[in-house]
Amino acid sequence: MSLYLGIETSCDDTSCAVYSPEKGIVAYRTASQLDHAKYGGVVPEIASRTHMKTLLPLFETVMEDAGLELSGLAGIGVTNGPGLTGSLLVGLSFAKALSFGSGLPLAGIHHIEGHILANAIDGPMETPAVVLVVSGGHTQLFEVERPGRYNLLGGTHDDAAGEAFDKIGKILGLPYPGGPSIEKAAREGDAAAFDFPRAMRTSGECDFSFSGLKTAVRLKVEELEGDSRGLPGGTVADVAASAQEAIVDILAIKSVMAVERTGAARFYIAGGVAANGRLRDVMSERVGAAGAKVSWPPIRYCTDNAAMIACAACHHISAGRTDGLELNTFPRGELISWA
Ligand code: KG4
Numbered sequence: 001m002s003l004y005l006g007i008e009t010s011c012d013d014t015s016c017a018v019y020s021p022e023k024g025i026v027a028y029r030t031a032s033q034l035d036h037a038k039y040g041g042v043v044p045e046i047a048s049r050t051h052m053k054t055l056l057p058l059f060e061t062v063m064e065d066a067g068l069e070l071s072g073l074a075g076i077g078v079t080n081g082p083g084l085t086g087s088l089l090v091g092l093s094f095a096k097a098l099s100f101g102s103g104l105p106l107a108g109i110h111h112i113e114g115h116i117l118a119n120a121i122d123g124p125m126e127t128p129a130v131v132l133v134v135s136g137g138h139t140q141l142f143e144v145e146r147p148g149r150y151n152l153l154g155g156t157h158d159d160a161a162g163e164a165f166d167k168i169g170k171i172l173g174l175p176y177p178g179g180p181s182i183e184k185a186a187r188e189g190d191a192a193a194f195d196f197p198r199a200m201r202t203s204g205e206c207d208f209s210f211s212g213l214k215t216a217v218r219l220k221v222e223e224l225e226g227d228s229r230g231l232p233g234g235t236v237a238d239v240a241a242s243a244q245e246a247i248v249d250i251l252a253i254k255s256v257m258a259v260e261r262t263g264a265a266r267f268y269i270a271g272g273v274a275a276n277g278r279l280r281d282v283m284s285e286r287v288g289a290a291g292a293k294v295s296w297p298p299i300r301y302c303t304d305n306a307a308m309i310a311c312a313a314c315h316h317i318s319a320g321r322t323d324g325l326e327l328n329t330f331p332r333g334e335l336i337s338w339a
């Protein structure tokens with residue numbers, strides 16, 4: 001049995017996992033950094049310093065959980081971008097040291113490929129497929145020919161969908177991160193209460209824009225508040241439900257377009273926003289009606305995690321694609337096909 005270690009430290013989650021193609025995830029732990037909530041967003045220096053403290057003990061615990069020594073592994077995968085440079089450097093330096101000390105092959109993994117291949121953890125992905133990657137930093141539609149071959153169909157011109165959730169959450173005074181808070185608030189609200197814009201609806205392309213929605217919500221909240229401070233709970237719920245509906249609606253419109261354009265019979269959702277129940281329901285219904293079977297990873301593999309990185313490492317290393325110790329981090333950059 002071949003076992004692969006995955007390390008993920010691109011933002012504010014420290015995560016290690018061991019994956020094998022035969023057994024799936026053998027051991028997996030994530031330490032989420034809670035200190036950022038009081039600042040209303042991720043503070044890069046706190047994130048990298050916390051990774052420094054957390055990564056070594058977390059790695060040791062995961063290896064203990066798996067009952068493994070380094071010599072029992074077949075390779076190491078680590079996210080080397082995109083992400084926060086300080087955070088990425090902690091994971092990459094650690095992975096390089098492990099690889100140097102043990103002689104194990106090393107593979108740098110693009111964070112977005114990790115999110116896509118979260119759909120391959122519990123069994124092979126059915127391809128060709130369309131994958132919608134929706135996270136705090138990314139909103140992109142890919143045609144996946146097979147793991148390792150990706151065609152970008154379109155992406156966002158400004159904010160990512162998760163970023164829109166987070167910024168709207170902040171406007172509404174809801175706890176950070178905004179995504180789960182808005183989903184919770186929206187359950188008590190009327191999604192038809194306010195008609196927020198669906199930008200790029202008629203662009204004819206698989207592209208997105210969410211910055212106008214955030215502004216429309218801010219203006220609506222200012223109008224509803226008038227001279228008072230804050231909104232009544234019922235109105236917060238209505239704004240949350242209407243904003244969530246606008247985000248989900250435009251994601252569905254463009255996803256249906258991508259499926260019709262490619263003729264793909266399979267559609268996967270990936271990234272932190274895939275945790276949203278309303279998104280999953282609407283996608284199942286509308287993309288399903290367009291002829292593609294829709295699925296998403298278990299929630300624990302939707303938000304940032306090393307299980308997806310370990311699974312991606314297995315794909316790279318078993319195909320012979322590895323990196324040397326000169327491997328560096330990159331803060332931004334498109335996903336490039338390698339297979
Ligand atoms: O993939 P992820 O953990 O990190 C990035 O790579 O960005 O995604 C985090 C994003 C945040 O913007 C968060 O608000 C959003 O995923 N998110 C959600 C939900 N859970 C997390 N958005 C909407 N509904 C949710 N239930």
Ligand code: ZN
Pocket residue numbers: 111115135136271272303304
């Ligand atoms: Zn992510």
